[in-house]
């Protein structure tokens with residue numbers, strides 16, 4: 001029917017079309033490709049990241065302010081060398097950053113991504129979860145595998161546990177819509193492999209590979225150190241139960257093996273598996289990425305994601321002070337918290353896709369004696385004389401305002417613990433697993449609820465004190481307005497008397513030599529939470545004794561969590577049951593570190609300088625010309641035990657008993673609690 005010439009013409013034009021579209025694809029902007037579909041390969045995503053050109057002027061200003069901000073970082077000289085071999089720190093952060101500065105000023109970096117990662121890498125080496133620089137530009141994709149790993153044993157008492165392959169599509173409250181369809185569409189079918197033992201990863205024995213990954217925690221492998229010792233870092237790689245999403249929902253964490261906020265450093269993982277049905281199988285599984293930044297071209301990605309928004313520049317320069325001075329201004333601000341594993345948009349997507357029980361296999365099926373955002377109270381079914389208090393974290397991320405949160409925690413603890421006692425409960429399991437910290441005041445409310453007669457809850461602390469910081473504290477004293485954290489009247493001396501003037505606090509500084517380096521800190525002080533506990537709790541006597549409590553921990557417990565549990569351990573002898581860790585770990589801490597008493601962020605430092613009128617001082621860091629999150633350890637805590645090591649960071653708080661997670665209970669906290677009740681309290 002068709003004329004041969006016309007067929008030819010059609011063929012030619014189709015060919016032409018192919019040539020043109022191939023040309024277009026070649027010319028297409030990498031960030032357009034990376035943001036055009038929900039899921040793309042990690043290679044496509046990373047091509048966008050490295051397409052942002054290195055800008056020397058901008059980078060020099062970033063690194064200059066980063067180095068100037070170090071004066072606020074209380075651990076700088078402490079972490080030059082650790083006195084405790086169990087908690088190693090041998091990092092000269094200033095020298096590392098000065099190297100970045102030198103490279104920036106001379107040969108430069110291949111791309112903006114390489115520059116930002118150099119700073120992130122320097123801070124990551126500190127393994128101090130409070131202190132990290134992350135440019136928005138380097139965290140604008142979420143990188144995902146279709147599987148997670150959990151290290152599991154047959155019995156909690158086994159000496160060794162084995163890495164297990166877990167298909168993570170059905171993990172409750174993790175969101176990630178379309179991930180399975182994406183992997184199926186590219187021919188990666190993992191469901192039949194669920195539950196297989198992982199023998200090797202990239203050709204290396206699986207346990208060795210994972211322990212190395214946790215030990216090195218290289219940012220170029222997409223990993224953030226965050227915790228001081230290897231066990232919690234290892235646990236962060238693993239799938240594990242938690243309630244750490246935005247609305248405090250029970251979930252199974254994907255873990256950092258299967259989900260990274262930074263480019264994972266390779267585009268696929270090769271695993272050798274021993275499936276349940278026998279045999280040995282080696283499969284290569286690519287990384288998938290989903291874009292969570294803004295912009296659909298390199299240019300718009302730079303302006304909308306990498307650079308600060310016009311709003312945030314204005315906000316930094318004009319702090320709304322009036323708002324901050326209203327009710328409990330300081331307690332609404334002071335936090336000790338480690339950044340969550342996944343980026344905000346990923347966590348919000350997870351919360352929106354909430355899975356309620358019975359679909360949610362993690363959720364306990366127990367009588368609730370109280371629930372408030374991040375706090376759950378239960379009575380055990382098989383051990384009715386044992387109650388459970390699960391502190392998922394110490395701050396809400398669902399928009400609950402600070403005062404409502406503080407009151408809710410206090411009321412829920414008061415009513416819940418009293419109701420448990422009325423129901424015949426005599427012992428309490430405190431589960432802290434995965435608690436990243438939060439408001440210092442929320443931790444104090446929890447401490448004072450349990451120990452209302454203690455003079456004050458928490459540890460003494462110090463700020464670092466440079467000449468610039470001393471002048472900031474003088475300005476705060478002179479203004480008397482209480483807008484600055486350097487206002488002496490927010491704090492008490494070690495006899496719990498309110499400070500009367502700045503000479504009892506920051507001016508003059510207390511000279512100190514730390515690891516051979518001259519340094520200076522404030523005098524030791526305590527947070528002021530009132531004269532006694534009556535303002536924060538209706539308990540007047542401790543509801544239970546120290547020996548009635550036992551912690552359940554997976555060694556991920558940091559910041560305010562760690563201050564809370566360290567206090568219970570050091571002051572009241574509370575015991576602990578620690579689960580997980582490296583496959584053959586025999587010793588473990590119930591709180592895997594980051595015990596500095598407060599974290600601040602760069603924006604706070606900038607607004608404190610504005611407040612003191614010192615923003616143009618030559619020693620003052622300047623607002624970043626990029627969008628970045630930069631948090632740092634802002635106060636050191638002073639321990640009650642093991643004082644010779646100086647700071648709480650170096651106190652190794654040994655577990656009482658150590659257990660493996662089993663196939664049967666790693667995703668069911670209820671089973672873990674019943675087991676611990678039996679182990680510690682019997683029938």
Ligand SMILES: *[C@@H]1O[C@H](CO)[C@@H](O)[C@H](O)[C@H]1NC(C)=O
Pocket residue numbers: 055056057058625
């Ligand atoms: C580099 O950064 C500076 C400072 O932020 C900016 O003014 C300049 O436009 C940037 N140059 C390019 C080529 O984007």
Ligand SMILES: *[C@@H]1O[C@H](CO)[C@@H](O)[C@H](O)[C@H]1NC(C)=O
Pocket residue numbers: 032296297
């Ligand atoms: C990017 O988004 C803008 C605004 O939505 C749109 O006008 C533009 O065509 C998009 N560009 C590309 C390359 O998709």
Ligand SMILES: *[C@@H]1O[C@H](CO)[C@@H](O)[C@H](O)[C@H]1NC(C)=O
Pocket residue numbers: 358365
């Ligand atoms: C929850 O526990 C109750 C009482 O023990 C039981 O009847 C019910 O079947 C359980 N539900 C689930 C989903 O396991």
Ligand SMILES: *[C@@H]1O[C@H](CO)[C@@H](O)[C@H](O)[C@H]1NC(C)=O
Pocket residue numbers: 500501503504
């Ligand atoms: C600061 O207050 C303390 C305690 O009241 C007092 O002993 C000291 O003299 C005061 N110092 C100055 C410089 O006012």
Ligand SMILES: *[C@@H]1O[C@H](CO)[C@@H](O)[C@H](O)[C@H]1NC(C)=O
Pocket residue numbers: 530531532533534
């Ligand atoms: C607790 O502090 C409040 C307010 O400072 C005070 O009125 C009250 O008498 C104190 N109670 C006790 C038992 O010390």
Ligand SMILES: *[C@@H]1O[C@H](CO)[C@@H](O)[C@H](O)[C@H]1NC(C)=O
Pocket residue numbers: 410411414534535536537538
């Ligand atoms: C103590 O109980 C009263 C009512 O009995 C309540 O109004 C108040 O908020 C409670 N205070 C605290 C700190 O829980």
